[in-house]
Amino acid sequence: MKLNTVKHNKPAGRLLSAPFLLWETLFIIVPLAMVFYYGLTDRSGAFTLENVAAILGAEHAKALWLSVCLSFVSTLICFLLAYPLAMILANMNVNQHSFIVLIFILPMWMNFLLRTLAWQTLLEKNGVINNILEFLHIPPLNIINTPAAIILGMVYNFLPFMVLPIYNSLVKVDPNVINAARDLGANELQTFFKITFPLTIPGVISGVTMVFVPALTTFVISKLLGGSKILLIGNVIEEEFTQAGNWHLGSGLSIVLMIFIIFNMVISAVFDKNGEGNML
Amino acid sequence: MIKTTAQKIYVGLIFLFLYAPILTLMMLSFNASRTRAKWGGFSLKWYADLFRNREIMQALWNTLLIAFIASFVAVVIGTVACIAINRMGRRSRAVMMGITNIPMLDAEIVTGISLMLLFISFGLKFGLGTILLSHITFCIPYVVLSVMPRIRQVDASVYEAALDLGAPPLKAFFKVVFPDILPGVLSGYLMAFTISLDDFIITHFTKGAGVDTLSTKIYTEVKKGIKPEMYALSTIIFVTVLLLLFLVNKAPKEKRGKIQTVKTG
Secondary structure, three states, X not given: OHHHHHHHHHHXXXXXXXXXXXXXHHHHHHHHHHHHHHXXXXXXXXXXXXXXXXXXXXXXXXXXXXXXXXHHHHHHHHHHHHHHHHHHHHHOOOOOHHHHHHHHHXXXXXXXXXXXXXXXXXXXXXXXXXXXXXXXXXXXXXXXXXXXXXXXXXXXXXXXXXXXXHHHHHHHOOHHHHHHHHHXXXXXXHHHHHHHHHXXXXXXXXXXXXXXXXXXXXXXXXXXXXXXXXXXXXXXXXXXXXXXXXXXXXXXXXXXXXXXXXXXXXHHHHHOOOOOOOOO | OHHHHHHHHHHHHHHHHHHHHHHHHHXXXXXOOOOOOOOOOEXXXXXXXXXXXXXXXXXXXXXXXXXXXXXXXXHHHHHHHHHHHHHOOHHHHHHHHHHHHHHHHOOHHHHHHHHHHHHHHHOOOOOHHHHHHHHHHHHHHXXXXXXXXXXXXXXXXXXXHHHHOOOOHXXXXXXXXXXXXXXXXXXXXXHHHHHHHHOOHHHHHHOOOOOOOHHHHHHHHHHHOOOHHHHHHHHHHHHHHHHHHHHHHXXXXXXXXXXXXOOOO
């Protein structure tokens, strides 16, 4: 009987996966293949590496380098802010996992562009923050339209993506393991570096990829907080598609971005085999 | 004692950081002055103007319509996919999960332009339809990721017992399996809905001229200055969601201890 059902299940399973597979093939795999096709051909359809090599041009290389630097700094800041926060939240014994997730998802119900724009109001010369600083006799903060404002926007937008996976992996750490380490004489710091941190590496890796990729490729945050003078690689690609209309060049530059993304995927696949560091 | 106080301050500061822009937008929605640079006194006029603004209302309708349909279709495809994936062997399961993860790990701008290229070469007319197809695409992974853990906890023999007792497969599924995975399905739906509602980047590349969601409408207004009605609208949406969540939390809790592991630390 058992054997029988298993045999019956197999074709049924394949049939059930059909809509999903069809959808994913048509709307994810084929489109990605098209980016490669456009990126590796010119307008006449002939093969060329010119669009990809265009990244080496002074302006594009500068945009990519700036993107890499800003997203690296933002990812680092997110990590430094998120880890202690996740630890505090995990220790709070709020036995309500969904509540924690909710607090971080909730801001998304106010539009992402508006929330980012609100930082303009907060950061302006005579904005809210500077008024508070003046009141406290602290020198004003003039970071609007600078790379610093873009970093702030990135950290603001992507911090939840760092907190949630780390929080999830921290909650899963077996308290018995911690207790055992303490019983065996490890102090708090040793326990942290030898036990807790290594066990949460899948969460950290997942958080890093979830922050680094959107930060590297954003064109909105730089446009809204960078005063449209600072070009990131995302802005360059976006302009090629919506204004310049050179899809081949835009696709070629996207291929360069995808190399970073694939590198990220491989790393997260190696460190997080069981999807332990998932956000949800 | 000092330690817990420091911890509370730290958490408080982070939440201030996360919610300060939201408070700012709410303040701006009551600002009588049209510019966001100065405070012109308290006013409700933007709330009144909002409902007379055809364009914003149309964009709101588009946004909600897309979010509802996209998250619903994504839930159906995603849940069915989870059932299928759960029955697969280790290898195929890994492949399927890998495919699921592509849009999550990929950059939104790449997803956006790749779909744009696809729709162009299919000769599709850019509009609500193309936005909808794209939204379903990026919503599916969120559904799969929240339903998958639930479905793995379902005891397959219960379903088989239902079959043995003569229930047709579909009935057996809805009577036996579905109630168990419902929390995952609901949170997947909510997540997909939220992401769809908040999306800008992918919509930006797959929308047609003249068709706007709230996000794309706001983006075109950035240069001219955001209409204060937008602040009023987003305040209404945010407060509504907050109230709904509060009510849901107030309602008697369903027995949840069954699956949740007890945390002892």
